Amino acid sequence: MTITDHYAVFGHPINHSKSPRIHRLFAEQTGQALEYTAQDVPAEQFQKAVSTFFAEGGKGLNCTVPLKELAWGYADHKTERAQLSKAVNTLARQADDSLLGDNTDGIGLATDLIDNHGLDLSGIRILILGAGGASRGIILPLLEQVPQTLVIANRTVDKAVNLAAEFHNRGPISGCGFDDLNRQFDLILNATSASLSGQLPPLPAGLLAENGVCYDLAYGNEPTAFVLWGLENHAAKSLDGLGMLVEQAAEAFFIWRGVRPNTQPVIELLNSER
Ligand code: ATR
Numbered sequence: 001m002t003i004t005d006h007y008a009v010f011g012h013p014i015n016h017s018k019s020p021r022i023h024r025l026f027a028e029q030t031g032q033a034l035e036y037t038a039q040d041v042p043a044e045q046f047q048k049a050v051s052t053f054f055a056e057g058g059k060g061l062n063c064t065v066p067l068k069e070l071a072w073g074y075a076d077h078k079t080e081r082a083q084l085s086k087a088v089n090t091l092a093r094q095a096d097d098s099l100l101g102d103n104t105d106g107i108g109l110a111t112d113l114i115d116n117h118g119l120d121l122s123g124i125r126i127l128i129l130g131a132g133g134a135s136r137g138i139i140l141p142l143l144e145q146v147p148q149t150l151v152i153a154n155r156t157v158d159k160a161v162n163l164a165a166e167f168h169n170r171g172p173i174s175g176c177g178f179d180d181l182n183r184q185f186d187l188i189l190n191a192t193s194a195s196l197s198g199q200l201p202p203l204p205a206g207l208l209a210e211n212g213v214c215y216d217l218a219y220g221n222e223p224t225a226f227v228l229w230g231l232e233n234h235a236a237k238s239l240d241g242l243g244m245l246v247e248q249a250a251e252a253f254f255i256w257r258g259v260r261p262n263t264q265p266v267i268e269l270l271n272s273e274r
Contacts, residue, residue, distance in 0.1 A: 005034045006057065007256065010041040010049060011064035018270065019062055022249045025269070026261035034059075034257070046070045054093060060256040061091040062249075068103075068133060075101025084167075085137040090252040102255055105134075106141035108248030109189075109217070109241075114145070116243050116267070119187070119213060121145035127185040128152045129201050129226075130192035131159040131175065134217055138191065139163075143171035151185070153178050155192075155201065178202050184209040190216040190226040200225045207233070214238040219245060221274040243267055 009019040015038075023036035041049045043066050050071075053061060063071035068087035072078070075088050076098040082088050088101035113119045126147045128135050131154035142150055152175045154160035160175030167173050178201050186209050192201055195218045208214065214230025219240040223231070230238025243263075250263045 005059040007034055007036045007060045007062075008053060008058065009036070009038050009062040009064060010046070010053075010067055011038075012040055012042045012066060014038045014040045014064070017064070018245060019064075019249060022246055022266060022270075023253060025266050026250065026253045029265070030253075030257070030259045030261050032257050032259060041067065043067060043070060047074070050074060050091070054099065059093050060252070062252055063089055063091065072101060075099050078102070081106060081140060084140055085133075087133050087137055089248065090255055092255050100255075102252075103137055104248040104251035104255070105137040105244070106139075107251050108246075109138050109215075109244045110141040110145065111247040111251075111263075112239075112243035113187075113215065116247070116263075117213075117237060117239065121147055121187070123148050124186040125184065125209070126150045127181070127188045127207070129178075129188065129190045129203075130154055130194075131156070131163045132191070132193065134191040134193070136163060138189065138217070139167050139173070140170060143167065143173065146171070148172065149174070151176060151181075151183075153181055153201070181207055185212060187213050187215065188230075190214070190218070190224075193218075195224045195226045198225050200229055203229065205233075208235055210234075211236045215241070217241045217244060242270060246270065 017038050020036050020038050027034050071088035078101040082101050082103040085103045090102045092100045124147050150173045152160040152164050157177035164173045164175035214235045216224045216226040219242040227238045246263050246267050254260050
């Protein structure tokens with residue numbers, strides 16, 4: 001009898017998640033025998049759902065909104081990148097049955113920007129909009145590319161300043177409010193939750209440098225409000241987070257299975273369907 005390893009994504013809401021599709025495509029492509037399901041898990045049910053999943057033999061979990069901080073608290077041990085991002089999107093059962101928590105969002109973004117879109121982040125001026133959990137998860141991989149500067153701008157200014165201070169020994173990072181944005185940036189990343197509801201932070205004209213790139217961590221079948229802002233502001237590229245989604249999934253798949261899927265055909269397929 002073949003035993004099929006079980007993986008899942010937990011989140012709330014979860015019905016539109018593309019993760020089961022992505023992981024099934026990876027499994028098919030790499031010849032790995034596994035099943036991957038999606039489960040609607042509100043925050044208050046997380047503890048019970050996760051312990052049941054692993055008690056029943058589950059091998060690994062992805063956790064998405066609003067569970068990443070809870071998964072961080074649940075993991076027995078964590079990678080450094082998960083430790084610093086204070087969020088876990090991947091739990092992996094280890095040989096001794098302990099649970100390793102990792103966060104593959106940041107590396108997923110960096111891979112999409114660098115490998116898929118050919119960007120060189122070294123020496124450039126980067127702006128992140130938002131200072132919540134999504135921003136925290138991408139700071140370290142961006143600083144590792146040695147940009148000239150990394151600015152975090154947020155509606156609640158203190159949160160941007162405090163978040164930047166946490167990473168001050170990792171690179172040239174600072175925090176400010178949207179009103180303080182009086183410089184140009186080569187890469188602007190939207191990590192606010194505003195674009196999910198079609199809203200945009202107040203951004204001054206001329207914020208994006210010539211040949212600059214915009215990237216929304218969110219994605220949808222229609223261009224997000226920030227992707228449209230990028231197009232209106234003559235961005236060389238104005239991208240959404242579909243590539244990041246596939247790349248973070250590939251990194252999780254690698255952690256679980258030790259095999260790296262080819263992400264290109266999966267990104268192309270998902271792009272062709274919207
Ligand atoms: P996530 O985990 O998705 O990052 P979060 O931690 O709740 O979610 O953070 C949401 C981010 O989006 C915050 O930076 C928030 O700004 P505040 O810290 O000032 O609340 C930002 N945000 C949400 N709605 C926004 C809006 N309409 N305009 C500007 N920023 C917004």
